[in-house]
Amino acid sequence: MKKTGAQILCESLLQEGVDVIFGISGGTVIPLYDAFSQYPQIRRVLVRHEQAAAHAAAGYARVRHKAGVCVGTSGPGATNLVTGITDAYLDSTPLVVITGQVARSFIGKDAFQETDITGITLPVTKHSYLVRDVANLATIFKEAFHIAQTGRPGPVLVDIPKDVQQEETEFTYPDTVNLPGYNPATEADPAHVANVAELLNRAERPVVIAGRGVILSRAYEELKELVETMQAPVVHTMLGLGSLPPQHYLNLGMLGMHGAVYANRAVQDADLILAIGTRFGDRTTMKASEFAPKAIVVHIDIDPSEIGKNVVPYASLVGEAKTVLGQLNPLLRKSDRTAWLAQVESWRSSNPLEEPTPGTKLSARRVIRRLYETIDEKSIVVTGVGQHQMFAAQEYASPRLNGFLSSGGLGTMGFELPAALGAQIACPDEVVWVVAGDGGFQMTMQELSTIVQEGLPVKIAIINNGYLGMVRQWQDLFCNRNYVDVAIHTPDFVKLADAYGIPAVRVENECDVPTAFDRANAHPGPFLLEFAVEPEENVFPIVAPGQNLDCMIEAPQPAVTGRS
Amino acid sequence: MQDKRHTLVSLVQDEPGVLTRVAGLFRRRGFNIESLSVGHCEQPGLSRMTVVVIGDDAEVEQVTKQLDKLINVVSVTDITREDKVVRELALIKVSASATTRSEIMQIVDVFRANIVDVAPDSLTVEVTGDEDKIDSLIKMLRDFGMQELARTGRTALTRGVFSQTK
Numbered sequence: 001m002k003k004t005g006a007q008i009l010c011e012s013l014l015q016e017g018v019d020v021i022f023g024i025s026g027g028t029v030i031p032l033y034d035a036f037s038q039y040p041q042i043r044r045v046l047v048r049h050e051q052a053a054a055h056a057a058a059g060y061a062r063v064r065h066k067a068g069v070c071v072g073t074s075g076p077g078a079t080n081l082v083t084g085i086t087d088a089y090l091d092s093t094p095l096v097v098i099t100g101q102v103a104r105s106f107i108g109k110d111a112f113q114e115t116d117i118t119g120i121t122l123p124v125t126k127h128s129y130l131v132r133d134v135a136n137l138a139t140i141f142k143e144a145f146h147i148a149q150t151g152r153p154g155p156v157l158v159d160i161p162k163d164v165q166q167e168e169t170e171f172t173y174p175d176t177v178n179l180p181g182y183n184p185a186t187e188a189d190p191a192h193v194a195n196v197a198e199l200l201n202r203a204e205r206p207v208v209i210a211g212r213g214v215i216l217s218r219a220y221e222e223l224k225e226l227v228e229t230m231q232a233p234v235v236h237t238m239l240g241l242g243s244l245p246p247q248h249y250l251n252l253g254m255l256g257m258h259g260a261v262y263a264n265r266a267v268q269d270a271d272l273i274l275a276i277g278t279r280f281g282d283r284t285t286m287k288a289s290e291f292a293p294k295a296i297v298v299h300i301d302i303d304p305s306e307i308g309k310n311v312v313p314y315a316s317l318v319g320e321a322k323t324v325l326g327q328l329n330p331l332l333r334k335s336d337r338t339a340w341l342a343q344v345e346s347w348r349s350s351n352p353l354e355e356p357t358p359g360t361k362l363s364a365r366r367v368i369r370r371l372y373e374t375i376d377e378k379s380i381v382v383t384g385v386g387q388h389q390m391f392a393a394q395e396y397a398s399p400r401l402n403g404f405l406s407s408g409g410l411g412t413m414g415f416e417l418p419a420a421l422g423a424q425i426a427c428p429d430e431v432v433w434v435v436a437g438d439g440g441f442q443m444t445m446q447e448l449s450t451i452v453q454e455g456l457p458v459k460i461a462i463i464n465n466g467y468l469g470m471v472r473q474w475q476d477l478f479c480n481r482n483y484v485d486v487a488i489h490t491p492d493f494v495k496l497a498d499a500y501g502i503p504a505v506r507v508e509n510e511c512d513v514p515t516a517f518d519r520a521n522a523h524p525g526p527f528l529l530e531f532a533v534e535p536e537e538n539v540f541p542i543v544a545p546g547q548n549l550d551c552m553i554e555a556p557q558p559a560v561t562g563r564s
Numbered sequence: 565m566q567d568k569r570h571t572l573v574s575l576v577q578d579e580p581g582v583l584t585r586v587a588g589l590f591r592r593r594g595f596n597i598e599s600l601s602v603g604h605c606e607q608p609g610l611s612r613m614t615v616v617v618i619g620d621d622a623e624v625e626q627v628t629k630q631l632d633k634l635i636n637v638v639s640v641t642d643i644t645r646e647d648k649v650v651r652e653l654a655l656i657k658v659s660a661s662a663t664t665r666s667e668i669m670q671i672v673d674v675f676r677a678n679i680v681d682v683a684p685d686s687l688t689v690e691v692t693g694d695e696d697k698i699d700s701l702i703k704m705l706r707d708f709g710m711q712e713l714a715r716t717g718r719t720a721l722t723r724g725v726f727s728q729t730k
């Protein structure tokens with residue numbers, strides 16, 4: 001029996017095991033939405049802005065380890081998706097993005113709501129398709145999911161003209177893909193593995209950097225075995241948080257611009273760096289030429305183009321983290337690195353994370369520390385971008401693997417609420433906590449409405465410092481406190497939540513923090529907490545831009561008077 | 565000084581937008597290309613692309629890997645240091661009067677080039693060869709008054725045994 005393009009799309013989604021799509025309808029996807037109603041197995045989540053559809057699909061994808069799917073209409077629907085697509089591209093999150101396009105005969109005529117979305121997204125997608133013939137649609141979906149989910153994952157966009165959605169053809173879903181130009185490696189060359197194992201065995205002061213690649217390939221067990229055999233301390237990129245429980249004795253937390261003193265020191269003093277699934281981003285390495293100056297670097301990555309791009313390694317292995325670590329582990333000797341670990345421990349005990357002195361106002365850091373103490377150990381924490389994000393990363397304490405969802409590469413304010421929405425749908429029985437800034441929350445807070453409509457019990461903690469805090473901090477430290485456009489008005493978040501029918505509490509005193517968290521945790525539905533925190537608390541340590549990783553400003557400096 | 569020009573040969577799928585993807589990649593990553601030529605090859609559905617890139621070895625390795633990462637790019641090889649045949653074609657329209665015509669024709673002959681069009685006040689010359697040869701011919705003809713010039717950019721194949729396509 002013949003099916004329309006729209007039905008073929010739905011059938012393809014079923015074949016790929018898709019159970020939810022996030023999106024908003026419009027002119028050129030009306031045939032699609034018409035068909036969706038015949039496929040109730042696929043849950044539709046109607047968001048309030050397409051950017052949120054892409055972030056929600058990403059939140060879902062990160063938790064479920066498979067492609068998230070989002071839909072937008074042509075023109076503004078498609079352009080609204082772009083930030084979310086870019087975010088997914090930079091953080092290697094698998095998405096299949098479906099956009100409507102004007103009918104084929106209108107393409108190139110500047111028709112109503114026509115935009116060249118494949119052109120616009122060319123540099124921020126792993127691949128993209130403009131479907132010109134309904135006969136290709138099933139094959140394109142097969143390829144799109146395959147490309148999005150294998151190798152280094154990423155977003156794939158499929159742009160479908162309205163008349164292609166309406167055209168009919170026989171539906172058969174291909175079993176295999178034919179992509180001669182796409183052969184991602186899984187296993188590393190065994191000869192290289194043996195050489196690398198020898199390097200690791202001989203190292204005296206090794207440090208492992210665990211990046212997001214570990215999480216993407218779910219190499220948690222392999223990572224744990226590796227570091228325990230090697231007796232090597234582990235540091236994480238921000239996106240690698242959650243690849244080894246923070247409680248593990250070898251875990252030093254995050255390195256980089258806001259890395260812990262002991263994490264950055266360990267890297268700069270190491271004689272070998274084993275970097276797994278990281279692109280050596282500039283927020284991680286800081287001044288790349290001075291990164292880990294005493295170390296030989298061994299780089300494991302699934303993407304060959306990452307090898308030597310930012311940091312030139314001494315040796316490298318190209319393959320999937322889980323497979324490659326599985327190849328390496330049997331070749332590693334249990335090592336005694338007592339002296340090195342003792343050195344690292346002494347750095348850790350003499351330079352702990354800051355302990356803010358209780359003042360008249362709440363400390364953001366202390367609130368976030370408290371959050372980790374009260375939440376269920378299976379909870380997922382989703383953050384916005386800014387100071388609260390860095391506090392949440394530094395203080396990260398959830399034992400849940402892959403429990404930290406944050407926008408790393410793009411640093412997208414407004415990621416938090418929609419991503420949490422998607423994560424909550426991906427794991428309905430677990431608790432999802434949003435840690436938001438008062439600035440970023442205002443970028444996507446319309447999604448409170450989606451949360452209510454979908455009955456999602458997302459918990460929200462807004463860290464309200466009255467500022468675009470991270471920018472204020474830079475103006476404080478690097479622009480002589482010349483505060484420009486960083487003070488930001490906020491609505492009464494409790495009233496706002498109330499308007500959406502979400503219970504909320506504003507917390508101003510330290511003694512009320514625990515009960516507030518308990519209340520939110522105990523409430524079966526969504527709950528919003530607004531914490532009125534000290535406006536000018538800064539995140540330390542911080543490495544100034546352009547500086548070496550170990551040039552850390554560790555604590556508030558005495559106030560500078562005047563301008564120099 | 566080492567010549568920083570590298571010749572990359574790539575097989576790409578004949579799909580709409582492939583060239584845009586390649587060109588977009590060069591622009592976005594700030595890679596420097598001197599020329600790019602593309603046309604059908606021996607395998608149906610594929611085109612062979614020759615790109616001349618300027619950069620040191622590390623930069624060119626990045627170009628190669630980034631190109632290879634494009635889904636529609638089937639293979640990329642840096643053949644700079646391989647034994648190869650490199651050719652470029654140029655069409656040169658040069659002013660020619662009754663007095664200069666025969667001198668031009670002599671030069672064209674020496675370069676084993678061809679005259680492909682004759683007009684009352686001009687000649688159009690077609691020349692094939694490596695860039696040096698074409699540069700020299702252009703230099704020789706420039707003095708007569710060059711009206712128009714079109715160069716294809718480098719196209720190349722490795723010599724001998726078929727090895728290039730993975």
Ligand SMILES: Cc1ncc(C[n+]2csc(CCOP(=O)(O)OP(=O)(O)O)c2C)c(N)n1
Binds near residue numbers: 469
């Ligand atoms: C969409 C977007 N616009 C601008 C920025 C630049 N930026 C980074 S952090 C920040 C301030 C964030 O303020 P808030 O959400 O209140 O968090 P805080 O730093 O105060 O914790 C800004 C403006 C960004 N990362 N994303």
Ligand SMILES: [Mg+2]
Binds near residue numbers: 437463464465466468
């Ligand atoms: Mg703020």
